[in-house]
Amino acid sequence: MPVTVLLVDDEPLVRMGLRAVLEAQPDIEVVGEAADGAAVVPLVRQLRPDVVAMDVRMPLLDGIEATKAVLRSVDSPPKILVVTTFENDEYVYQALRAGADGFLLKRARPSEIVHAVRLVAEGETLLYPATVRALAAEYGNRLARETLERAALTQREQAVLRLMAKGMTNVEIARELIVGAETVKSHVSAILAKLGARDRTQAVITAYESGFVTPA
Numbered sequence: 001m002p003v004t005v006l007l008v009d010d011e012p013l014v015r016m017g018l019r020a021v022l023e024a025q026p027d028i029e030v031v032g033e034a035a036d037g038a039a040v041v042p043l044v045r046q047l048r049p050d051v052v053a054m055d056v057r058m059p060l061l062d063g064i065e066a067t068k069a070v071l072r073s074v075d076s077p078p079k080i081l082v083v084t085t086f087e088n089d090e091y092v093y094q095a096l097r098a099g100a101d102g103f104l105l106k107r108a109r110p111s112e113i114v115h116a117v118r119l120v121a122e123g124e125t126l127l128y129p130a131t132v133r134a135l136a137a138e139y140g141n142r143l144a145r146e147t148l149e150r151a152a153l154t155q156r157e158q159a160v161l162r163l164m165a166k167g168m169t170n171v172e173i174a175r176e177l178i179v180g181a182e183t184v185k186s187h188v189s190a191i192l193a194k195l196g197a198r199d200r201t202q203a204v205i206t207a208y209e210s211g212f213v214t215p216a
Helices: 012-023 037-047 063-073 090-098 110-121 129-139 142-151 155-165 170-177 181-195 200-210
Strands: 003-008 028-034 051-055 079-084 102-105
Touching: 003 012, 003 037, 003 110, 012 028, 012 110, 028 037, 028 110, 037 051, 037 063, 051 063, 051 110, 063 079, 063 090, 079 090, 079 110, 090 102, 090 200, 102 110, 142 181, 142 200, 155 170, 155 181, 155 200, 170 181, 181 200
Parallel strands: 003 028, 003 051, 051 079, 079 102
Antiparallel strands: none
């Protein structure tokens, strides 16, 4: 079955470009478009896409509030990929904290766009660690530090979290630690449970905000 995608952007040319890139792939299908975040929840319920490519800045309802609305009101919500012009946009960080699964720059190459959609559809996190480090250093908070302390992660879980924060997939982490991918998957699940994180993105943000992983 192809990965199904809903495009949400107030610029028709952006939607047209994304559609052309994605529909050139045999394993990806664009099932719908919206020009504003206000239309996202009804379309997600109707079309049941695997991934929503969501512009972060829109006139009526921005990508942050649209992300919150989808995660709050849709059963088995899709993965949300925030699409943005500026990588250091505070809106991007707020969208990630709201539950988005990653973000993609509008100037990305076609191959990067396709890779991003496939990656988040598979349940991986798509972040640009350098950007997230900078934003987390600015918005880090005491609550994140307390959350990490209470989690009492094991040494192996700490190692996995550090590699997650570098943007590595489970397969890459397994290769780095010389363990099986299923073992890494189990560690990731334990980390999310201990941190009370909805997904990998939330766990990585906590790692940066708390200072557990520090900017290089």
